[in-house]
Amino acid sequence: MTDDKAGQMKIRPIDQADRGRVDAFIVRQWYTTQMVVHGQVLDLGSADGFYTCDGDEITGLITYRVSGKEMEILSLDSLRERRGTGTLLLNAAIGKARDSGLERIMLITTNDNLPALRFYQKRGFDLVRIHRNALEQARKIKPEIPLTGMDSIPLRHEIELEMMLKEEKTEAGNDQSTVL
Numbered sequence: 743m744t745d746d747k748a749g750q751m752k753i754r755p756i757d758q759a760d761r762g763r764v765d766a767f768i769v770r771q772w773y774t775t776q777m778v779v780h781g782q783v784l785d786l787g788s789a790d791g792f793y794t795c796d797g798d799e800i801t802g803l804i805t806y807r808v809s810g811k812e813m814e815i816l817s818l819d820s821l822r823e824r825r826g827t828g829t830l831l832l833n834a835a836i837g838k839a840r841d842s843g844l845e846r847i848m849l850i851t852t853n854d855n856l857p858a859l860r861f862y863q864k865r866g867f868d869l870v871r872i873h874r875n876a877l878e879q880a881r882k883i884k885p886e887i888p889l890t891g892m893d894s895i896p897l898r899h900e901i902e903l904e905m906m907l908k909e910e911k912t913e914a915g916n917d918q919s920t921v922l
């Protein structure tokens with residue numbers, strides 16, 4: 743467990759003992775631990791991640807999965823916005839990916855989520871793909887997905903963002919430094 747700069751917020755990796763309250767947090771945010779991405783049902787209830795807490799209360803959560811050399815961020819939620827929680831969680835996941843020698847971090851958000859597009863782009867993620875009308879497909883699996891999202895924007899497309907993690911060799915070819 744580590745403290746943030748202000749010494750109030752704690753961040754911890756999810757372990758088995760946390761599973762019940764982490765799942766309760768996910769359900770509170772999303773009504774279910776099941777989400778549909780890439781036309782597949784994913785269960786956040788078994789995903790790895792980090793959470794922030796204030797005493798016993800979970801105040802933020804990031805979940806991810808790893809496949810080969812790639813991490814996919816599955817969810818990021820902050821209950822205490824504009825206090826550094828989201829950045830702390832995102833940096834923990836990026837640190838985990840770097841420490842694990844992964845090459846790419848990707849995530850999907852939806853076309854209505856302009857705050858998330860802003861948040862991730864300001865933190866080194868780049869827009870790489872639009873999966874047009876992906877939500878139409880997702881509604882065939884999960885009909886309760888609404889037709890409109892944030893600010894009443896039609897909820898239609900999945901937008902893929904990525905951060906490449908690369909090892910850059912020096913001219914001597916020995917020393918390596920990690921760059922975005």
Ligand SMILES: CC(C)(COP(=O)(O)OP(=O)(O)OC[C@H]1O[C@@H](n2cnc3c(N)ncnc32)[C@H](O)[C@@H]1OP(=O)(O)O)[C@@H](O)C(=O)NCCC(=O)NCCS
Nearest residue numbers: 817818819820822823824825826827828829851858861864
């Ligand atoms: C996107 C989200 C995770 C951001 O979480 P957050 O806790 O507000 O994130 P942070 O506090 O780290 O950063 C948000 C802004 O607050 C600012 N901020 C941080 N601490 C601050 C403080 N003490 N005072 C004023 N501003 C502050 C940050 O600089 C940042 O602004 P910037 O992007 O212009 O740099 C959050 O809005 C959220 O949960 N959204 C809903 C779910 C969602 O859409 N998730 C993402 C899609 S998967």
